[in-house]
Amino acid sequence: MNRRFSQLEFGDRSDKEPGKAGTGEEIRDEEYFHKQAVRYWLAGDFELALRHYSRSLEQNSSFYPGWVGQVLMLIELGEYREAAVWVDKALEMFPEHPELLAVKAVACARDGRMEKALGYSDNSIGKDNVTSAVWLARAEVLLNRRSNIADNCVSKAVSIAGEEAPMVRLRAGRLLNRQGDYAGALGYLQKAVDEFPKSALAWYELGRCQAGLGRSEARVSFEQALKLRPNWRVAEEALRKVKGRGFLRRLFGR
């Protein structure tokens, strides 16, 4: 699991053609498609990321990061019921898997089924080898319930992330952004853009956070996101809004 993101290349070389890794043709196994999926996720293209997670499972249906990724992409796309159905199927293959239980909790929380979400989150957190993804899911459920200990869960997720820390920081920043805690998200997202300078998603989220805080840098962040992924409708819309904001609205951050 910890090796999942360790070989990703997000730097100057990250915009190479998929499948051509410099020294020759990469083997198109589940790991390869998984990496591609993560790359598309970092670009904010959740539909393509989902497709690549599916392709990774076509290579090996027992590759559980692929299942987790599929469910997360369905959640990103707002298809919460489908995500819940799909995670149930994944749980048949990987019974009581903490990460799968955690993403089910997230799907339920986003769909407004808080009691179920809390139940799945409790279940996932009680398992052995709890990963940072589980703590992040816990944080999301608790933030939805406006619990004060949600911040501790985010900190815990980052502290145990190990090699995955950059990715977890980005996820944590997005989570706090989503809940309107822009001040808390800013630190994580600034680190995330340092670590993934070619990620349109990271820049977009940083822009949202800065816009939420009423900072003028938001415009630069959105422009950077659009430079990395031209014609991204969501970022274009965000940029248009930021450009149209007057001094008072920026002052009050709304």
Added chain:
Amino acid sequence: MRCQRCQFENMPGESRCFKCGSVLSGQGVAVDVHPPRMDRWKGPFRAVPRWIRLRTRFGERLRVPAFLRIMSGNAALGLVLSLIPGLAQAVSGRFREVRWFVFGWLLLLPAGIFFYGSGTGYLLLGIAVGLHGWIAFRHSLMKEHAEIGQRIFDFSMLLVVFGLLYFGVRSTLLGDFMFGYTNLTIPYQNIESGDMLLARRSLSGAEDLKRGGLVQSTLRMVGRGRRVFSGGARTIVQIVGLGGEKIEITDGAYVVDGRMLDGEQYPVPEWLKGRKIGPIVVDVNSYFVNAVYNVEGRGMQLTAEMVGQACIVKSSEIESKVIMRWFPLKRRGFLKENE
């Protein structure tokens, strides 16, 4: 064969991990790996209930002091809180138990008001009151009183109390508005006998009243000793003559100061038709109104004095001014002024 999840070394040929139960290898096993997708048109339909779910978690969202949460379990306080349906449950964090009842109440109450005046409207309002009573009963009394007879008594008493409560709230909040049935038929204003009309008390001032306007007033008993007419209780009448004017009834029409009024706008009621009456002079601060009386005794001679006594009302006796036809539904609408 090593499990990817728990790294347990399994015996060759096993399909699932002996330790954690995970699938060991998908090869050779047909598994559908393409997730179900949502049709685009479903998005908005799902968004609405989700929005409601996310915003109706009162019990979770409300920061209720612990003492109030504990006290809300008390039957008396629970009943007081239940004056607003679901509030007692929301305070004690159990709103989900009654959310569908509250939702039903929220639907039925406006629907009942909309159809007020018809049997359907009364039925819907009755069910709304019943739901309100049930929500209060569930929170406060159901657990305390286990016997069925006691429960029926409690619920019945709650229904009576809530019925009175609704009546009181209506009188307090909507005291300016009054409903009333009419037994006039006025083609010009699309009014038929038996229609329910909506009136406002605050518009009953003399300066607002014009000829042709409909007002609510209580008719008098005329000729009490001989029981010549019987007036009704409060009823809706049409203003025909203003203070200081001279009214005559001739050829089945009203004549005001020598000018004959249109029969479509000012129809003479049955009990005055075919008679020649007048002239009747209307006092200042009084109105001559078009009202339907039950006349006891056929062929009885009606004098101008008797008609004046029956049809002239003082401005202080006018309770409200009609503003719209409320029921039947297909003719609902505001009234047009005659003059």
